[in-house]
Amino acid sequence: MEPEDTIAFNLPSPIMEIKSEILDTKNIALFVKREDLIHPWLSGNKYRKLKYNILKAKSNDKTTFVTFGGAFSNHIVATAGAGKLYGLKTLSIIRGEIDEDNPTLSFCREMGMQLIPVSRQAYRNKESSEEIKNIIQRFPDVYLVPEGGTNTLALQGVSEMLSEIYAQMQAIPIAIVLPCGTGGTAAGMLINPDLKSRVLAFSSLKSNHLYDEIINLANGKNQEFLTVINDYHFGGYGDWDNTLLDFISQFEIEHNIPLDHVYNGKAMYGLLDMIKNDYFNPGTSICYIHTGGLQGRAGLEYIKSKRKR
Numbered sequence: 684m685e686p687e688d689t690i691a692f693n694l695p696s697p698i699m700e701i702k703s704e705i706l707d708t709k710n711i712a713l714f715v716k717r718e719d720l721i722h723p724w725l726s727g728n729k730y731r732k733l734k735y736n737i738l739k740a741k742s743n744d745k746t747t748f749v750t751f752g753g754a755f756s757n758h759i760v761a762t763a764g765a766g767k768l769y770g771l772k773t774l775s776i777i778r779g780e781i782d783e784d785n786p787t788l789s790f791c792r793e794m795g796m797q798l799i800p801v802s803r804q805a806y807r808n809k810e811s812s813e814e815i816k817n818i819i820q821r822f823p824d825v826y827l828v829p830e831g832g833t834n835t836l837a838l839q840g841v842s843e844m845l846s847e848i849y850a851q852m853q854a855i856p857i858a859i860v861l862p863c864g865t866g867g868t869a870a871g872m873l874i875n876p877d878l879k880s881r882v883l884a885f886s887s888l889k890s891n892h893l894y895d896e897i898i899n900l901a902n903g904k905n906q907e908f909l910t911v912i913n914d915y916h917f918g919g920y921g922d923w924d925n926t927l928l929d930f931i932s933q934f935e936i937e938h939n940i941p942l943d944h945v946y947n948g949k950a951m952y953g954l955l956d957m958i959k960n961d962y963f964n965p966g967t968s969i970c971y972i973h974t975g976g977l978q979g980r981a982g983l984e985y986i987k988s989k990r991k992r
C-alpha cells in the first residue's frame with residue numbers, strides 16, 4: 684500500500700511561480716515546488732527519503748524505527764512524525780545532552796519518540812559504538828535509518844519527486860535547484876533516468892567533498908548534470924548572520940513563502956544572487972525545490988532567546 688493512500692498528504696506538492704522585478708529584468712522564470720506543504724508532521728525531502736523506508740519497515744514487520752540526530756534535526760522530527768502517522772515506535776539517539784525545553788525535542792516527544800542522549804564520541808561512531816549497540820539491542824524488530832535519512836531507498840523516494848515535477852510542469856525546467864547537506868536529495872535527482880534538467884545543489888555546509896559524495900551516492904549516474912555551489916553556506920552548517928535572516932523575512936513578505944535558516948534560506952539567497960549576477964541565460968526556467976525544514980525556525984527563536992538570557 685502506498686502511504687499517501689491512507690494519510691492526507693498534500694501530493695503532488697504544489698508548484699508556484701514567483702514574480703519579482705529582478706526575475707523580470709533578467710527574463711528568468713522561477714517556480715517553487717512546495718515540498719514544505721506535504722504534511723505538518725512529515726514533509727519536504729524527509730517525506731521523500733522516509734517513504735520507501737517506512738514501507739520496507741512495515742512489510743518486514745519491523746516495529747521500531749531507530750535513527751540519529753542533533754538536538755535541532757529536521758530528520759528526527761520527520762521520523763517522529765512518520766512513526767505517529769504509520770503506527771511505528773520511534774527512537775532517536777541524540778548527540779550530546781537533552782535540553783528539555785528545546786522545541787524540536789519537545790515535538791518529537793509529543794509524537795511518542797523516545798530520545799536517548801549519548802556522548803559525542805559514541806555518536807560519532809554511530810551503531811559501531813558499544814554504548815549505542817547496547818541501547819539498540821534493548822529494542823526488538825529494529826529498522827535502522829542513518830542520520831539525515833540518506834540511503835538507497837531514500838534516493839528512490841526523491842527520484843519520484845523529479846518525475847512528479849516533470850508531470851506537473853508544462854515544460855521541462857532547464858535547472859532544478861535545491862539545498863544540500865548529505866547530498867542524498869541531489870543524488871536522488873541524478874538517479875532518475877528521465878533527468879533532463881541541470882541540477883544545482885547549494886551546500887549548507889562548509890565542505891569541498893559534496894560533489895564527489897553526490898556522484899558516489901548516485902553511482903556516477905547523470906553526473907554531467909550536476910553542479911554544486913559552495914559559496915552560500917554563511918559560515919557553515921547551522922551558522923547564519925543578519926543578512927541571511929533579513930533576506931528570509933523579506934522573501935516571506937514578498938512571496939508569502941517561509942524559508943528556514945539552515946537550508947532553504949541559504950539556497951534561495953544564493954540562487955537569487957546568482958540570477959542577479961547573470962549566471963543564467965535569459966529565458967532560463969528554474970524549478971526550486973523547497974525541501975521543508977521549517978520546524979527549525981522555532982529552534983532558531985529558542986536559541987536566540989537563550990542567548991539573550
Ligand SMILES: Cc1ncc(COP(=O)(O)O)c(C=O)c1O
Binds near residue numbers: 727757862865947975
Ligand atoms: C530541510 C532540509 N533541506 C535539505 C536537506 C539536505 O538534504 P540532503 O542531506 O539529502 O542533502 C536537509 C537535510 O538532510 C533538510 O533537512
